[in-house]
Amino acid sequence: MADWHRASAHRAASVAVLSMAAMGMVACGHKRQPQPVPPTATAPSVYNPPSYPAPAPRPSTGGIPVTPVPEGGISAEDKEFILSHRPIYSEEGSATWYTAPYKGRKSANGQVFSDEALTAAHRTLPMGSLIVVTNLRTRQTSAMRISDRGPFVPTAILDLTKASAQSIGIWPGSGRVRVDVYETPKPMDVGGRWCVQIGPFLSERKAIKFKAKLLNDYPGSKVIEFAGERSYWVRIRPAADDREQAEEMARRLQPEEGVAYLTRLD
Structure with missing residues (x-):
C-alpha cells in the first residue's frame, strides 16, 4: 500500500511539472507574423487519437460529417501532444466569447454546444484543430479545440x-490573443470544403433578395438563407465547395448590409 501511495504521488507530481512546462512553452510564443491564410510551405502534422472515429466517405457537395472532439474539449492525449510538439501555425487578433441562443443547439462540428467545454469557433481552421490560446495582456494560456464556426464580425478572429x-481571463469581455495551432485533422493549405457567409441582414426580405441575386450571378452554386439571432444570413457554396472559387466570391461580393466572410465547412 505504501508503494501505491508513493506511485500515485509521483504521477501527480509529474502531471504538475508537465502542466508548468506547457505553460512556459506556450508563453514563449511563436514569433511568426500573423497571416490571413495559412502558409503552404509548412505541412501540418496529423495526430489522430485512437478514440476518434475516422470520418465517413461523403460526396463532394453533400452534408458535412460530424467531427467529434473529446468530452470537455481537451483530452490527456492532447496535452501530451502539445508538450512534445511545436506550433505549425500562429496568428494574433481579438477574441470574444459566445453562448448558444437555445439549449441543445449544435455546434458546426455536429456535437451539442457546451458552455463548459474547452472549445472555440474559428472561420477557417479545419474542424477539430488543436490550438493553444494565449491572452496577450495577462499571458494566461489554455488548450482547446475548434468545434464551431465564427466569429462573424470583422474585428475578431476567435x-x-x-x-x-474564463481559462484565459477574458470572461466576460474580449481581449487580444495569440492562437498557436498544434494539430489539424485535415490540411490547412490544400483541399477543404469552402463557402462564403454573408450578413447580418436586418430583414428577411433583404436576405432573400440577396439570395436571388447570388443564384442568378453564380449558377451551379448552392445558396441558402437562414435566420440567426435577431438577424438573417445568406450562405453560398460554390460547385464542389472549391476554395479558389469561394475566395474569389468573398473578394467580389459587396452586400448592402453586413460583410462577406470566407468560411471553411469541414
Missing part, C-alpha cells in the same frame, strides 16, 4: 465558450 474565455 469566439470562445464561457469555459475557454
Whole structure:
C-alpha cells in the first residue's frame, strides 16, 4: 500500500511539472507574423487519437460529417501532444466569447454546444484543430479545440465558450490573443470544403433578395438563407465547395448590409 501511495504521488507530481512546462512553452510564443491564410510551405502534422472515429466517405457537395472532439474539449492525449510538439501555425487578433441562443443547439462540428467545454469557433481552421490560446495582456494560456464556426464580425478572429474565455481571463469581455495551432485533422493549405457567409441582414426580405441575386450571378452554386439571432444570413457554396472559387466570391461580393466572410465547412 505504501508503494501505491508513493506511485500515485509521483504521477501527480509529474502531471504538475508537465502542466508548468506547457505553460512556459506556450508563453514563449511563436514569433511568426500573423497571416490571413495559412502558409503552404509548412505541412501540418496529423495526430489522430485512437478514440476518434475516422470520418465517413461523403460526396463532394453533400452534408458535412460530424467531427467529434473529446468530452470537455481537451483530452490527456492532447496535452501530451502539445508538450512534445511545436506550433505549425500562429496568428494574433481579438477574441470574444459566445453562448448558444437555445439549449441543445449544435455546434458546426455536429456535437451539442457546451458552455463548459474547452472549445472555440474559428472561420477557417479545419474542424477539430488543436490550438493553444494565449491572452496577450495577462499571458494566461489554455488548450482547446475548434468545434464551431465564427466569429462573424470583422474585428475578431476567435469566439470562445464561457469555459475557454474564463481559462484565459477574458470572461466576460474580449481581449487580444495569440492562437498557436498544434494539430489539424485535415490540411490547412490544400483541399477543404469552402463557402462564403454573408450578413447580418436586418430583414428577411433583404436576405432573400440577396439570395436571388447570388443564384442568378453564380449558377451551379448552392445558396441558402437562414435566420440567426435577431438577424438573417445568406450562405453560398460554390460547385464542389472549391476554395479558389469561394475566395474569389468573398473578394467580389459587396452586400448592402453586413460583410462577406470566407468560411471553411469541414
